Amino acid sequence: EQKQSIISKFNGSSPLPPCPPTPPGLEGPLRIEFEWSRSMSDVRNSSRENLQEGGRYKPLDCIAQHKVAVIIPYRNRKDHLKHWLYYLHPILKRQQVDYGVYVINQHGEGTFNRAKLLNVGYVESLKEYAYDCFVFSDVDLVPMDDRNLYRCHGEPRHMAVAMDKFGFQMPYKNYFGGVVALSRVQYMRINGFPNNYWGWGAEDDDMHKRITLKGMAVSRPDSRLGMYKMVRHLRDTHNEVNPQNPGQLHNTAKTMNSDGINSLIYSLIKIEKDELYTMIDVDIHAPN
Ligand code: UD2
Ligand code: MN
Numbered sequence: 001e002q003k004q005s006i007i008s009k010f011n012g013s014s015p016l017p018p019c020p021p022t023p024p025g026l027e028g029p030l031r032i033e034f035e036w037s038r039s040m041s042d043v044r045n046s047s048r049e050n051l052q053e054g055g056r057y058k059p060l061d062c063i064a065q066h067k068v069a070v071i072i073p074y075r076n077r078k079d080h081l082k083h084w085l086y087y088l089h090p091i092l093k094r095q096q097v098d099y100g101v102y103v104i105n106q107h108g109e110g111t112f113n114r115a116k117l118l119n120v121g122y123v124e125s126l127k128e129y130a131y132d133c134f135v136f137s138d139v140d141l142v143p144m145d146d147r148n149l150y151r152c153h154g155e156p157r158h159m160a161v162a163m164d165k166f167g168f169q170m171p172y173k174n175y176f177g178g179v180v181a182l183s184r185v186q187y188m189r190i191n192g193f194p195n196n197y198w199g200w201g202a203e204d205d206d207m208h209k210r211i212t213l214k215g216m217a218v219s220r221p222d223s224r225l226g227m228y229k230m231v232r233h234l235r236d237t238h239n240e241v242n243p244q245n246p247g248q249l250h251n252t253a254k255t256m257n258s259d260g261i262n263s264l265i266y267s268l269i270k271i272e273k274d275e276l277y278t279m280i281d282v283d284i285h286a287p288n
Contacts, residue, residue: 019062019096026094026146032229034083043082047089048275054128055085055101055277057093064098066151068181069131071121072139073114075106080140080231085276087142095149100129101277103139107269110286112239115193115203117284119264122192124271124280126184134187135159137179144227152183155219156211161226168227176208176218178228189214192261194252198287199242200235202249209252210260 051057058064070092074081081103092099102125104117118136125131133152141160148159160178162168182190190210197203211218220226235241248255269281 016061016063019059019064021065023094023096023149028147029145030087030091030143032087032142032144034229034231038082038086040082043086044276047085050093051089051275053275054273055089055275056099056129057089058098059093059096062096064096066097066133067129067131068092068097068099068133068135068150068152069121069125069129070099070101070135070137070150071118071125072101072103072137073106073112073117073121074103074139075112076236077139077233080233081277083231084137084139084142089276091143091146092150094146095151097150099150100125100131103277103279105279105281106286107281107283108286109238110284110288111198111242112200112236113195113198113203113284113286115197115207116195116264116266117282119192119195119261120266120280120282120284122187122261123264124268124282128278132184133181134184135179135181138177138230140231140233141178141228142231143179144229145225148221148225148227150181152181152186153219155217156186157181157219159221159226160228161220162223163228163230165230165232168223170223174205174208174218176211177204178230180207186211186216188261189216190260191256192264194248194256194259195264196259197242197245197248199245200239201241202245205246205249206252209249210256213253213256 104121135150194206267283272279
């Protein structure tokens with residue numbers, strides 16, 4: 001009987017069952033430690049199992065109900081990426097997602113633009129596979145409970161609701177930073193994210209505004225499941241606080257239909273397939 005099912009699994013005659021709504025192998029609360037001695041080869045050894053090139057994975061024994069591109073805005077954070085990969089690959093596998101990890105590297109030394117990099121990740125990941133859900137995650141955030149599922153919901157989802165750096169609370173009511181998940185339909189409804197928030201701040205508030213302006217609500221896990229650890233860090237160079245950014249929030253209603261995924265312009269430099277991730281190196285035409 002078992003042999004028969006193993007044979008049919010490989011000759012394709014009997015399709016795999018859909019994965020169950022609640023993944024069976026979750027662990028719940030996790031112990032997360034950002035060990036400074038962890039090396040990239042430790043990370044490869046613990047994370048590479050059953051991955052396809054570029055950091056892609058599909059459950060082996062069922063058909064995933066969610067095709068998720070995980071998109072990370074990035075520049076010069078090798079150390080953080082290492083911790084992220086170490087923890088997230090095993091978690092995403094336990095969550096039975098059909099996923100790919102896309103690290104969107106801002107080329108050059110110009111002013112950083114997190115939201116524009118996320119837009120690039122959306123476009124570039126869709127060129128590879130028919131993803132229906134996009135999780136946008138900072139490189140320095142690791143969930144402390146694997147029941148916080150990396151998938152999309154009926155409303156746009158804010159996932160990082162209880163971060164250690166904010167005392168495991170929301171810093172303010174409409175906070176939408178850190179890690180969020182939007183379906184393809186939800187993302188297109190808000191015309192993606194803004195392209196003109198250069199430097200640090202307020203782009204996450206603009207995303208939240210876009211969502212409510214289009215009549216959607218934000219869904220969140222409860223604060224116990226939504227706990228996160230952030231790797232401690234200083235503000236990066238070329239990502240200084242931009243005091244112009246908050247003022248732009250007054251114009252979101254006017255500009256969001258013309259600034260977003262429909263006005264995105266960038267130059268692709270290189271796509272590099274690592275075994276644990278796909279690195280998209282991109283020139284986003286930053287001011288200096
Ligand atoms: C907060 C929010 C973040 C975003 C940002 C404002 C948290 C945990 N996150 O992050 O979602 O809204 O404020 O812009 O509160 N990055 C690089 N290289 C750089 C600069 C940034 O890789 O040189 C990426 C990286 O993924 C990083 C993210 O951008 O995690 C956000 O930048 P940050 O970590 O410096 O900002 P932080 O922690 O204040
Ligand atoms: Mn951070």
